[in-house]
Every structure is written in structure tokens, then in C-alpha cells.
Amino acid sequence: MAGPSLPDALAGFPALRERIASAKPALFLDLDGTLAPIAARPDMVEVPAETLETVDRLARLCPVAVVSGRGLEDLKDKIGLRSVYYVADHGFQIEGPLRDRVVFEMGRESRPQIEQAARQLHRTLEGIEGALVEEKGLSLSVHYRLTPEAKHPAVFRAVADVAEMFPALRVTEGKLVYEFRPPGAWDKGKALLWLLDHLGGHGGHLPIALGDDLTDEDMFAAVEGSGVGVIVGDPGRPTRASYRVDDRMAAARLLEAIGGLLV
Ligand SMILES: [Mg+2]
Known part of the structure; x- marks a missing residue:
């Protein structure tokens, strides 16, 4: 394989x-x-x-x-x-x-929630060096490749808090990135x-x-x-x-x- x-x-x-x-x-x-x-x-x-x-x-x-x-x-x-x-x-x-x-x-119906989650993330991640919110319309990414490792748990906490506020959205984890997407596979x-x-x-x-x-x-x-x-x-x-x-x-x-x- x-x-x-x-x-x-x-x-x-x-x-x-x-x-x-x-x-x-x-x-x-x-x-x-x-x-x-x-x-x-x-x-x-x-x-x-x-x-x-x-x-x-x-x-x-x-x-x-x-x-x-x-x-x-x-x-x-x-x-x-x-x-x-x-x-x-x-x-x-x-x-x-x-x-x-x-x-x-x-998942067009999730667009307003994605926008709200993005606003919330912009606020909570504001003080964290290198953390970046990328809005893509029907999904958003939180990049933290440029964030010092000691601050990674803070990024995780911010993402987890916002994920809790928007339980209908699906949150996935990639390589130094978190993604918020509409629900469904x-x-x-x-x-x-x-x-x-x-x-x-x-x-x-x-x-x-x-x-x-x-x-x-x-x-x-x-x-x-x-x-x-x-x-x-x-x-x-x-x-x-x-x-x-x-x-x-x-x-x-x-x-x-x-x-x-x-x-
Ligand atoms: Mg590729």
C-alpha cells in the first residue's frame, strides 16, 4: 500500500x-x-x-x-x-x-454560524502570537504554524471554547490547523x-x-x-x-x- x-x-x-x-x-x-x-x-x-x-x-x-x-x-x-x-x-x-x-x-445553511464562529475566534485568538483565522465562506481554518509551541494549548482552548458555542459545526484537526465546517460527512x-x-x-x-x-x-x-x-x-x-x-x-x-x- x-x-x-x-x-x-x-x-x-x-x-x-x-x-x-x-x-x-x-x-x-x-x-x-x-x-x-x-x-x-x-x-x-x-x-x-x-x-x-x-x-x-x-x-x-x-x-x-x-x-x-x-x-x-x-x-x-x-x-x-x-x-x-x-x-x-x-x-x-x-x-x-x-x-x-x-x-x-x-451546507449553505451553516454560513451564518461559520461567520459568527470566525468573529468569536478573531476575538479569542487576538492575543496569541501567530494564530491566524482564515475565512473560506463555508468553512474556516485556524492556522497556528507560526505560533510558539508554548502557546499551542492556548490555541486549542480557544478553539475548543468556540466549538462548544457552535455544536452544530464540525471541527477537525490537521497539520497545525483546526477547521470548522458545516455538519455532515x-x-x-x-x-x-x-x-x-x-x-x-x-x-x-x-x-x-x-x-x-x-x-x-x-x-x-x-x-x-x-x-x-x-x-x-x-x-x-x-x-x-x-x-x-x-x-x-x-x-x-x-x-x-x-x-x-x-x-
Ligand atoms: Mg496538495
Whole structure:
């Protein structure tokens, strides 16, 4: 199950080529660490121009979705294409391209509570060095990567207090981040399946998902059996992906190779 034991998607491309020949692909692409190199700060992340060109070209040949934990406006700003579907905020917000202006919001009724929780967190975290509240519309993140370790318990207490005030919201913990979301099980994988269904069901497209992170495992699980999951880099943990590529550059080459089959 570990990443390195998986077949390499570029080396194993003939097998992929056969599957793509029998069904039009629908691509689901993570942003950070997959289309773009990770940067010191999320706002410094930039997608290389040639990768954007490849994504734009692909999006004219088959459905392409950029799937991210980032908020919708942030994600659109980073990509800047009108040809792709945006699956933002871990799938809670979906917006279609020019030719299919679908808009979907999961847990829309929780928006006022998310806003109130954000206001409360801004207040309680004010004195804690490095703690940052990021509002994403239908979810919010409390980042504390820049907070001294001695203050981490204070961040936890503030988050726990606000979580108690808004019992209807779901609070999860990531890598030096807490997230508040609407209730209910929803993730990148469920959003992928929703979009696939919108595009015409499993029979219509071969879903191909590329990602590098834990949240992308939900996409890999969603396409396991019916499609193709490609993990970017060595995750150092078990993965549900069926292929791997070495790094972001190899992921870009794989996208180019897929594009070459579609023209
Ligand atoms: Mg990523």
C-alpha cells in the first residue's frame, strides 16, 4: 500500500492509454503540491505558466476540475482560468466553467454560524502570537504554524471554547490547523462523485484524480475501481491511489501525455 510500491503512471502509461481510449477522462487535480510547488506561505504559491497552459488545453478537450482545500475566490485567483471547474473549500463549493455555469454549495445553511464562529475566534485568538483565522465562506481554518509551541494549548482552548458555542459545526484537526465546517460527512471525494454525476455519471467518464495530501485520499477512494488515482510524491503512508508519479514535474508530464491522447 505504500507509495513507492505503486506502479509509476508515466512508466505504466500504455495501460492508462488503453483506459483513456475507451472512456473520455474527467480530471480532478489538487493545487498545492500537485499543480504548484509548495511555498513557505500559501499566498506565495504560484502555478507555473506552462502547467496552467496544459490545464487550459486539457480543459478544452475534457472536463477538468481543480480540487482544493482553499476557499473559492482564493482558488480562482490562483488558477485564473474560465475553462475549469473549481471544487473549493474541500468540496463545499463548486463552480463550473463558462460553458457549464453550475454552482453548488454544500451546507449553505451553516454560513451564518461559520461567520459568527470566525468573529468569536478573531476575538479569542487576538492575543496569541501567530494564530491566524482564515475565512473560506463555508468553512474556516485556524492556522497556528507560526505560533510558539508554548502557546499551542492556548490555541486549542480557544478553539475548543468556540466549538462548544457552535455544536452544530464540525471541527477537525490537521497539520497545525483546526477547521470548522458545516455538519455532515463531505470531502473532496464526495464532491468528485457529485461532479462526476453532474457530468453524466460513472458510465460517461473515466475519473482521474491527482493529489499529494491526506485529503486527496478521499478522491482516490472515490475513484478506486472505476477510475485512476495518482499520488504525487512519496506520501510515507498507505494510500488508496493506484499509481504514483515522482513529483509535481512528473505530474505535469503526465497531464501533457494525457492531453496528447485527446487531440
Ligand atoms: Mg496538495
